[in-house]
Amino acid sequence: MSSNTKIELDQLTKIFYKRNESVEAIKNISLDIEDGEFVCILGPSGCGKTTLLRILAGLETPSTGDIQIHQSESEKPLQSMVFQERGVIPWMTVEENVAFGLKMRHLPKKEIKERSDYYIKKVGLEKFAKLYPKELSGGMKQRVSIARAFANDPEILLMDEPFAALDEQNKFILQEELLNIWAETKKTVLFITHSIDEAMLLSDRILLMSSQPGQIVKEKKIDLPRPRTMESIRSNEEMAQEFVDIWQHLQKEVQGSRA
Amino acid sequence: MKEQQLNESAIQVEKEEFKKRQRRDKLKQLLTISSPIFILLLWELLSRTALIDPRFFPPPTKILATLYQMGLSGELFTHLQVSLLRIFAGFLLGVIPAICIGLLMGMYSPIRHFFSPLIMALMPIPTLAMLPIILIVFGIGEFSKMVTIAISVFFPVAINTAAGVTNIDNIYVDVAKNYGANAKHFFFKIALPGSLPVMLEGIQMGQAIALLTIVAAEMIGANSGIGYVIWMNYKAFLLPEMYVGLVLISFFGYFFSLVIRGLQSKLLPWK
Numbered sequence: 001m002s003s004n005t006k007i008e009l010d011q012l013t014k015i016f017y018k019r020n021e022s023v024e025a026i027k028n029i030s031l032d033i034e035d036g037e038f039v040c041i042l043g044p045s046g047c048g049k050t051t052l053l054r055i056l057a058g059l060e061t062p063s064t065g066d067i068q069i070h071q072s073e074s075e076k077p078l079q080s081m082v083f084q085e086r087g088v089i090p091w092m093t094v095e096e097n098v099a100f101g102l103k104m105r106h107l108p109k110k111e112i113k114e115r116s117d118y119y120i121k122k123v124g125l126e127k128f129a130k131l132y133p134k135e136l137s138g139g140m141k142q143r144v145s146i147a148r149a150f151a152n153d154p155e156i157l158l159m160d161e162p163f164a165a166l167d168e169q170n171k172f173i174l175q176e177e178l179l180n181i182w183a184e185t186k187k188t189v190l191f192i193t194h195s196i197d198e199a200m201l202l203s204d205r206i207l208l209m210s211s212q213p214g215q216i217v218k219e220k221k222i223d224l225p226r227p228r229t230m231e232s233i234r235s236n237e238e239m240a241q242e243f244v245d246i247w248q249h250l251q252k253e254v255q256g257s258r259a
Numbered sequence: 260m261k262e263q264q265l266n267e268s269a270i271q272v273e274k275e276e277f278k279k280r281q282r283r284d285k286l287k288q289l290l291t292i293s294s295p296i297f298i299l300l301l302w303e304l305l306s307r308t309a310l311i312d313p314r315f316f317p318p319p320t321k322i323l324a325t326l327y328q329m330g331l332s333g334e335l336f337t338h339l340q341v342s343l344l345r346i347f348a349g350f351l352l353g354v355i356p357a358i359c360i361g362l363l364m365g366m367y368s369p370i371r372h373f374f375s376p377l378i379m380a381l382m383p384i385p386t387l388a389m390l391p392i393i394l395i396v397f398g399i400g401e402f403s404k405m406v407t408i409a410i411s412v413f414f415p416v417a418i419n420t421a422a423g424v425t426n427i428d429n430i431y432v433d434v435a436k437n438y439g440a441n442a443k444h445f446f447f448k449i450a451l452p453g454s455l456p457v458m459l460e461g462i463q464m465g466q467a468i469a470l471l472t473i474v475a476a477e478m479i480g481a482n483s484g485i486g487y488v489i490w491m492n493y494k495a496f497l498l499p500e501m502y503v504g505l506v507l508i509s510f511f512g513y514f515f516s517l518v519i520r521g522l523q524s525k526l527l528p529w530k
C-alpha cells in the first residue's frame with residue numbers, strides 16, 4: 001500500500017436480503033485506488049458495478065468489509081456521482097440541476113453562476129439552460145448529470161455508464177473534456193462502462209468483474225502514453241491482444257451467468 | 260431553390276394541421292359551454308309549459324330575477340360574505356397543518372406510522388356528525404364553523420401530501436444525499452416541490468369538501484351564511500330564493516376549481 005492511496009476497499013461484500021431471498025451482489029472485493037488514478041470497471045450486466053459505486057457514494061452500506069476514503073482538502077466535496085439513469089431532477093431547470101451541489105454547499109451566488117454556466121457550456125446546453133428536463137432528450141439529460149458532477153468539483157468522480165446514452169460526437173467531446181478535467185485537477189475517477197474501447201481510451205487501469213456475485217477477477221494496466229486516440233489504440237499490437245482478452249473474458253462470464 | 264419550395268410546402272402542411280387542431284379545440288370549448296346552456300334552456304321550457312311543476316322547479320329566468328332582487332336588498336351579500344370568510348379561514352386553518360403533517364409523514368416513516376392509523380380511523384367520521392362536539396368545545400361563534408371546515412379539509416390534503424412525498428422517485432433522494440443536502444435542503448428542494456402535484460390534487464378535493472361542509476353546517480347550526488339562506492327559504496317554501504342559494508354555491512365551487520387549476524399550472528411549470 002503506497003502512501004497516496006485514495007480509496008481502500010477491504011473484503012467488501014454486499015448482500016441484498018428480502019423475504020428469505022438473498023442476492024449476493026458483490027463478494028470479497030479488495031482494492032486500492034491511487035490518488036489521481038483513472039480506473040474503469042468492466043463487467044457483465046447485473047454483476048454489481050452500480051452496487052459497488054453506490055457503496056463508495058455512501059448510498060449503500062456494505063454487509064461486511066471496510067472502506068476507507070482519504071480526504072485531502074476539507075473545502076472540496078469528497079465525491080460526486082453521475083447516476084446511470086434518471087438522475088436529473090424534473091422540478092429544477094437545467095441551470096438549477098447543474099448548480100445543485102454548489103447550492104448545497106452555500107458557495108457565493110456569483111461563483112455558483114460562473115461555474116454552472118461554464119459547465120453547461122462545456123456540455124453544449126447553453127441554449128437550454130432555462131428549460132425543464134421534460135423538454136430535453138435522453139442524451140441531453142445525461143449531459144446535465146455530467147455537468148452537475150463536474151461543476152461540483154469533487155476529489156473523486158464516480159461515473160456509472162455516463163456516456164452510454166450519448167451519440168458518438170457528444171461522447172467524444174465529453175470523453176475529451178473528462179480527460180482534460182482529470183489531467184488538470186488530478187481527480188480520482190472510477191468509471192463504469194460496457195465499452196472496452198472506452199475503457200482503453202480513458203483509463204490507467206481496467207478492473208474486470210465476474211458475473212454475479214461480482215468479484216474482481218482480473219486487472220489490466222493500460223500504460224499507453226497520453227493523449228491517446230482511438231487510432232493509436234487500434235494500431236497497437238499489444239492493445240489489440242488485450243482487447244481480445246477482455247472480450248473473451250466478458251463473453252465467458254455472460255455465458256456462464258446464463259447457463 | 261427547390262429546397263426552399265419543399266420547405267415552404269412543409270410549413271404549409273403544418274399550418275393546415277395547426278388550423279385544424281385549433282378548430283377542433285374551438286369545437287370542444289363550444290361543447291363545454293353548450294351543455295349547461297342546453298340544460299338551462301330545457302329546464303326553462305319544461306317549467307314554463309308546466310311539464311315539470313314550476314312550484315318546485317321555477318324557471319331559471321325567475322331564479323335570476325330573484326337573485327337580482329335579493330342582491331339589491333344587500334342582505335344576500337352579507338350572507339355571502341359570512342360564508343366566504345368561514346370558508347377561507349377554515350380552509351387555511353385545515354390546509355396549513357395538513358401540509359406540515361403530510362410532509363413530515365412522507366419524510367419520516369416513524370411519524371407516518373404514528374399518524375396514519377389515527378388518520379385512517381378519524382377520516383370516515385363525517386365532520387357534521389362531530390358538529391355537536393365541535394359546538395361544545397369551540398362555542399357557537401364563527402370559530403366553530405371554521406374548525407368544522409378545517410377538519411374536513413385536513414384529511415384529503417394530509418393524505419395526498421404524504422402520498423406525494425412517498426411517491427417521489429428514490430433516485431432524487433439519492434442525488435440529494437450524494438450532493439450533500441441537509442434536512443432543510445431536502446425539505447425545500449426535494450420533498451416540497453416533488454410532492455406538490457399530488458398535494459394540489461388533495462387541495463382541489465379539500466376545496467370541494469369545504470363547500471359541501473359549510474353549506475351543511477350552516478343549515479344545521481347557524482343563523483347566517485348561504486346554507487342558512489337555503490334552509491330558511493326552504494322552510495318558508497320560497498323555492499326561487501332557495502335556488503338562488505344553490506346557484507351561488509355552484510358558482511363558487513366552479514370558480515374555486517378554476518383558481519386552483521390556474522394555481523396548478525403556475526406552480527408546476529415542470530409538469
Ligand SMILES: Nc1ncnc2c1ncn2[C@@H]1O[C@H](COP(=O)(O)OP(=O)(O)OP(=O)(O)O)[C@@H](O)[C@H]1O
Nearest residue numbers: 016023025044045046047048049050051052084212
Ligand atoms: N436495492 C436492491 N435490492 C435488491 N437487489 C438489488 C438492489 N440493487 C441491486 N440489486 C441486485 O444486485 C445485483 C447487482 O446489481 P447492480 O445494479 O449493481 O448491477 P450492475 O452491474 O450495475 O448492472 P448493469 O450493468 O446492468 O447496470 C443485481 O442482481 C440486482 O438485482
Ligand SMILES: [Mg+2]
Nearest residue numbers: 049050084160
Ligand atoms: Mg448498473
